[in-house]
Amino acid sequence: MAEAVATTRRSRITPEREAELYEAVLDLLREVGYDALTMDAVAARTRSSKATLYRQWGGKAELVVKALRHSKPGHGEDIDTGSLRGDLHALVAMEDDCAMERNSALMRGVAMAMHHNDDLRKAFREQMIDPEMGGFHQIIRRAIDRGEVRPDCPAIDFLLHMMVGGFATRALLDDQPPTQAFLTSYIDAVVLPALGAPTS
Structure with missing residues (x-):
């Protein structure tokens, strides 16, 4: 049941929205570097909730590397x-x-x-x-x-x-x-x- 709920939650982000998020992450990474990049900043830049970001990617490292891979x-x-x-x-x-x-x-x-x-x-x-x-x-x-x-x-x-x-x-x-x-x-x-x- 938990897996089904997680899958449902993950599916809420469309490919277009995911690409937009990744581009924003890379922009922030270029602006401030990895150490100064925060999930708060990503949430603000992308008009997302931190809960959504953590639920989808688990943390900053995973999000940054997924953004690099997507690019x-x-x-x-x-x-x-x-x-x-x-x-x-x-x-x-x-x-x-x-x-x-x-x-x-x-x-x-x-x-x-x-x-x-x-x-x-x-x-x-x-x-x-x-x-x-x-x-x-x-x-x-x-x-x-x-x-x-x-x-x-x-x-x-x-x-x-x-x-x-x-x-x-x-x-x-x-x-x-x-x-x-x-x-x-x-x-x-x-x-x-x-x-x-x-x-x-």
């Missing part, structure tokens, strides 16, 4: 261009340069907050990292099946690390936001050679 334009498992290079370039093309710049700054702030927020780190791993790992595993499995990558290639386990590294260190090392041009060049010069995959 992603697509997932690796949805891509199959027929080549590893094409798949990785298609991943990069999912966001334009403006979106990459905004999301890069946002993710840097969230990454810092994860160092001292166990609940945020746990939610981020479960809802962002693990699904991304699954998508990359599918991309690599297809590349192995096509004969583009050797199944015993030691770099396979570091594909996601390489991709995240190129995205995250662009601002740190070059004081520039990541761009499609930079990331596609990085894929061709670093990621594909490390995997022993064709670069053209």
